[in-house]
Amino acid sequence: MDIKLxxxxxxxxxxxxxxxxxxxxGWGDIDSQFYGYIKGYKESADTLVEFALNSQRISVLDTYIFPVLFLYRQFIELSIKSLYLEYSDIPMEDKIQTIKSAGHNLMRMWNGLKPTLVDASFSEDEKGLINAVESYILQYHSFDKSSFKFRYPIDKESNPLLKDEERIDIANLKERMTELDNFFGGADGKLGHLQENKYEQEEYLREIEAEMKAEYEAEMRAEFESEMRDAMD
Structure with missing residues (x-):
């Protein structure tokens, strides 16, 4: 057997x-690149889950879990940050500072995005859905607060990150992540629509204001010219 080295x-x-x-x-604008990262992390995790389940092999189920949990966490983190950067009304420099200070903390990023989602919610059902999403994010945050738990077996002081044995239903996890993906996609569509409507309304108001200003200036010029003619007569 030829072993490649x-x-x-x-x-x-x-x-x-x-x-x-x-x-x-590396193609496209920032929005396109966020989409590529998010889709890549989510669908890669889904593929690994499906492969592990179909393998029916303990050695696969017990090892593929590490990239699966890391990839799903990255999917959540980037989904929140993407929506926050695109749709939060605060100045961009403040948004950048929030992301820097939050690091990989899911709840800090969620708390930055949540007001935008709540403001765009027009029913109790929508607000209830936001609370359900928050529950999912809080669960993942509590499960892996720093994003290191499934990237490394030890922390910076060489202490084990996994201190106890656990069992996770990865089929259930995949379903819950799909629900989150559906929510994030729906939120993106709704917030984008509201943002476009807001821009159109602001543009319309600017046009009305410009027309009123032009009419006022024309009236003032006409009045001034009339007064000048009267003075010359």
Missing amino acids: PKKSSKLFQSTSNYLEFSHY
């Missing part, structure tokens, strides 16, 4: 002319 001349990252063998990233 690293070669000094080999490159890790290179392009290829085969269209179905290369991955293309």
Whole structure:
């Protein structure tokens, strides 16, 4: 059996002319790139869950869980940050500062986004849904507060991050993450629609204001010219 080993001349990252063998990233604006990251993390986790379940092998179920839990957490974190950056009404410099100070803290980021979602909620059912989403996010935050728990087996002081044995129903987790994905997608659509309507209303008001100003200035010029003619007569 030919066992392949690293070669000094080999490159890790290179392009290829085969269209179905290369991955293309870095294209589009920030919104497009957020979408790519979010979709990639969520669907990669889904794929790993499906593979692990279909394998019916304990060795797969007990090892794939680490990337699954990390990927789902990244999906949640980036979904919240994307909506916050796009739709929060506070100045961009304040939003950037909030993200910097929050780091990977899911609840701090959620608390930044939540007022925007509440303001866009027009029924008790919608507000109840926001509370349900908050419950999911709080559960994940409590489960892995710093995002390190499923990236490393130890912390910076070499203490184990997983102190007790646990069992997680990954089929259930996948369903709950799909529910979150549906919520985030719906929120994006609704907030985008409201933002567009707000922009159109503001544009309309600016046009009305400009027309009124132009009419007023025209009247003032006409009045001034009339007074000048009277004075000359």
